[in-house]
Amino acid sequence: MADPILEVKNLHVHFETHDGTAEVINGIDFAIDRGETAALVGETGCGKSVTVKSIMGLLPSATIPEGEIRYKGEDVLSLSDAERHSRRGKEMSMIMQDPMTSLNPVLTVGEQMMDVLKWQGRPRLSLSKLVRDALSTGAKAEHRKRAIEMLGEVEISAPERVFESYPVELSGGMRQRVLIAIALLSEPDLLIADEPGTALDVTTEAKVLDLLDELVEERDTSVLYITHDLGVAREVSDRINVMYAGEIVEQAPTADLFANPQHPYTRGLLESIPTLSTGIGDGIEGHLPDYTNPPAGCRFADRCPHAEAACHEAYPYPRQTGADHATACHLFDGLPARERHESLAAERVDIGTAPWLSAGGDTHSGDAPGDISADGGTDQ
Amino acid sequence: MNDSAYTTESTAAAQRDRDLDDPMVTVENLKKHFPLFEGIFQKKAGEVRAVDGVSFSIAEGETFGLVGESGSGKTTTGRSMLRLTEPTSGRVEIDGKNVVDLSDGELKRFRRNMQIVHQDPSSSLNPRHRVKSIIEAPLKIHDYGDSEARLERVEELLDMVDLPREFMYRYPGQLSGGQKQRVGIARAVALNPKFVVLDEPTSALDVSVQARIINILEEIQEEFGITYLFITHDLSLLKNVADRIGVMYLGRLVEVGDVDSVFGSPQHPYSRALLSAISTISEEDELAKPDRITLDGEVPDPREKPSGCAFRSRCAHEFDACAVEEPELYERGPDQVARCFLHDDRFEEGAEWE
Numbered sequence: 001m002a003d004p005i006l007e008v009k010n011l012h013v014h015f016e017t018h019d020g021t022a023e024v025i026n027g028i029d030f031a032i033d034r035g036e037t038a039a040l041v042g043e044t045g046c047g048k049s050v051t052v053k054s055i056m057g058l059l060p061s062a063t064i065p066e067g068e069i070r071y072k073g074e075d076v077l078s079l080s081d082a083e084r085h086s087r088r089g090k091e092m093s094m095i096m097q098d099p100m101t102s103l104n105p106v107l108t109v110g111e112q113m114m115d116v117l118k119w120q121g122r123p124r125l126s127l128s129k130l131v132r133d134a135l136s137t138g139a140k141a142e143h144r145k146r147a148i149e150m151l152g153e154v155e156i157s158a159p160e161r162v163f164e165s166y167p168v169e170l171s172g173g174m175r176q177r178v179l180i181a182i183a184l185l186s187e188p189d190l191l192i193a194d195e196p197g198t199a200l201d202v203t204t205e206a207k208v209l210d211l212l213d214e215l216v217e218e219r220d221t222s223v224l225y226i227t228h229d230l231g232v233a234r235e236v237s238d239r240i241n242v243m244y245a246g247e248i249v250e251q252a253p254t255a256d257l258f259a260n261p262q263h264p265y266t267r268g269l270l271e272s273i274p275t276l277s278t279g280i281g282d283g284i285e286g287h288l289p290d291y292t293n294p295p296a297g298c299r300f301a302d303r304c305p306h307a308e309a310a311c312h313e314a315y316p317y318p319r320q321t322g323a324d325h326a327t328a329c330h331l332f333d334g335l336p337a338r339e340r341h342e343s344l345a346a347e348r349v350d351i352g353t354a355p356w357l358s359a360g361g362d363t364h365s366g367d368a369p370g371d372i373s374a375d376g377g378t379d380q
Numbered sequence: 381m382n383d384s385a386y387t388t389e390s391t392a393a394a395q396r397d398r399d400l401d402d403p404m405v406t407v408e409n410l411k412k413h414f415p416l417f418e419g420i421f422q423k424k425a426g427e428v429r430a431v432d433g434v435s436f437s438i439a440e441g442e443t444f445g446l447v448g449e450s451g452s453g454k455t456t457t458g459r460s461m462l463r464l465t466e467p468t469s470g471r472v473e474i475d476g477k478n479v480v481d482l483s484d485g486e487l488k489r490f491r492r493n494m495q496i497v498h499q500d501p502s503s504s505l506n507p508r509h510r511v512k513s514i515i516e517a518p519l520k521i522h523d524y525g526d527s528e529a530r531l532e533r534v535e536e537l538l539d540m541v542d543l544p545r546e547f548m549y550r551y552p553g554q555l556s557g558g559q560k561q562r563v564g565i566a567r568a569v570a571l572n573p574k575f576v577v578l579d580e581p582t583s584a585l586d587v588s589v590q591a592r593i594i595n596i597l598e599e600i601q602e603e604f605g606i607t608y609l610f611i612t613h614d615l616s617l618l619k620n621v622a623d624r625i626g627v628m629y630l631g632r633l634v635e636v637g638d639v640d641s642v643f644g645s646p647q648h649p650y651s652r653a654l655l656s657a658i659s660t661i662s663e664e665d666e667l668a669k670p671d672r673i674t675l676d677g678e679v680p681d682p683r684e685k686p687s688g689c690a691f692r693s694r695c696a697h698e699f700d701a702c703a704v705e706e707p708e709l710y711e712r713g714p715d716q717v718a719r720c721f722l723h724d725d726r727f728e729e730g731a732e733w734e
């Protein structure tokens with residue numbers, strides 16, 4: 001991580017609720033290198049959308065008591081609203097999750113695209129600007145040309161027609177392409193994609209993901225990819241951060257994570273995914289802890305098959321378990337991945353080592369996905 | 381595939397043939413057309429043939445998976461089978477009775493034999509009723525014992541779906557998505573039905589919760605021999621739960637067969653494309669599926685289906701005959717049929733199919 005485009009350090013995000021303060025994000029750290037695609041993977045309610053909205057500055061009701069979000073080395077949390085506004089859309093942009101609701105139904109696709117070009121990087125309304133815009137027709141034609149070009153680039157076959165269409169006239173796949181086109185219009189350096197394929201059919205999703213992949217490759221855009229689907233994350237990303245209950249429990253390069261999943265939550269998640277060759281696991285019993293009253297120790301302990309009494313008390317700081325692999329679990333030894341946890345490392349909690357490691361010696365074995373069953377389907 | 385594997389498979393196929401001689405559920409040429417109206421006098425201006433001649437059968441205790449993309453008519457098929465929407469024509473025989481012919485009174489009584497688990501557990505449970513009264517509703521409607529017997533049954537059902545008995549007094553709003561879906565399942569199996577339609581029962585849930593729900597459904601099936609129709613868009617899930625599957629495209633079944641044959645060697649270009657689009661979590665799975673096939677365009681407007689084969693507008697193998705007539709279902713294995721002219725000896729284009 002020599003020169004990361006985005007660095008999140010010890011981020012905490014709290015919300016005030018009727019039941020008290022909800023500590024939704026509890027000290028997460030991750031970074032994205034230039035040109036890299038990083039995935040943030042987790043299930044409903046784990047805080048992945050809150051994380052990206054904090055990065056974009058789209059959470060007016062949240063408080064961020066601690067932490068840094070550095071974009072190109074600059075701490076965006078210390079910037080004024082106007083300064084953040086000027087970076088949003090221009091420097092970093094976002095593809096929203098639901099193509100059905102994130103376009104404005106009363107404006108044509110063209111109007112929505114022109115808005116981006118007209119307003120990008122500008123602090124809100126200024127009268128002189130407005131007058132100048134009204135008088136200059138040249139810019140408008142330029143913007144129109146650029147928008148239609150962009151629609152062509154996301155492989156929409158009749159860009160002029162789509163430019164004049166209202167969102168309801170388009171299918172889900174088309175709308176998702178429009179959203180991608182809008183997000184890429186301003187040539188952002190960082191693109192945040194919040195489950196861009198989830199609302200689509202599989203064949204359409206596969207196409208949209210391939211397209212997105214191509215476009216960011218061409219532009220060397222860095223991407224933060226949010227998904228609940230480890231299969232999708234495996235396809236699109238270079239690095240994966242697995243989130244559970246507002247904490248990053250495991251981070252590793254994609255190939256490494258699948259070859260050697262360590263955190264019991266990651267393993268449980270992998271086992272739950274229906275596969276073609278091995279079948280479906282038992283899932284994970286229980287549910288997310290209450291954010292207004294989170295456990296003192298490991299937030300996953302209540303659902304963890306390997307948890308000991310100590311897990312409920314001691315915070316499982318992320319530790320370095322490999323060259324570029326960090327896991328937040330007491331089952332693993334290693335130096336703290338973050339300096340701020342060095343004091344915790346002194347009082348090490350010993351609950352033994354991971355059973356799947358001591359049993360076979362093969363980090364890959366156990367009931368984790370990996371072995372091929374005898375029944376057909378694999379000899380194609 | 382080695383010899384022994386082959387024998388086991390063919391024995392299994394023979395067993396299935398026997399079961400299929402006397403199936404629990406038979407659907408014959410089921411159609412559901414929705415009329416379209418136009419203008420101020422609401423003149424009939426055509427129709428959407430959402431389900432357009434679907435036939436398949438399911439052996440007792442088996443799970444038949446129906447897979448397709450949105451708009452393929454899979455949910456409408458399931459709903460028409462239970463007459464939750466009135467089918468336009470066709471025959472649906474469940475446990476020897478043609479459901480389509482039943483009078484309203486007979487239908488109501490027969491419903492104890494056929495139930496459904498809906499897709500979205502949050503909107504399919506009445507938020508103002510407690511779990512107890514939700515699960516009790518079918519028992520009351522079908523005069524199941526007195527209140528004590530019903531209470532006992534509700535407790536039994538909660539045990540079955542792995543929910544604590546105290547949950548009886550909660551409202552759906554107090555439950556998580558997975559817990560709500562368990563209540564939905566308990567309600568569906570309350571009267572020991574012979575046949576249950578599972579309409580995307582887990583698509584609103586996280587995978588770790590999905591796995592639990594699937595396990596519960598399988599346990600219930602094993603214990604009570606219930607026949608399932610499992611509707612989903614998730615092929616990897618279907619590989620794990622179904623015995624046989626049908627692939628739907630624009631209201632028609634394009635491929636039907638036992639799950640291992642269809643996944644091992646899909647015989648319709650659409651099934652192949654669907655399989656190729658699955659995202660996987662291991663190299664083994666990556667190798668087990670066809671190479672990525674990108675389909676041209678999108679699903680056509682169901683009001684204006686292409687002539688001949690409905691899939692031809694997106695098919696890489698399209699040739700002249702495809703536009704002229706619709707292919708029939710060609711036999712491609714002991715229990716596998718596919719609706720594609722590539723398997724017709726009349727045309728030499730079939731050689732393209734490797």
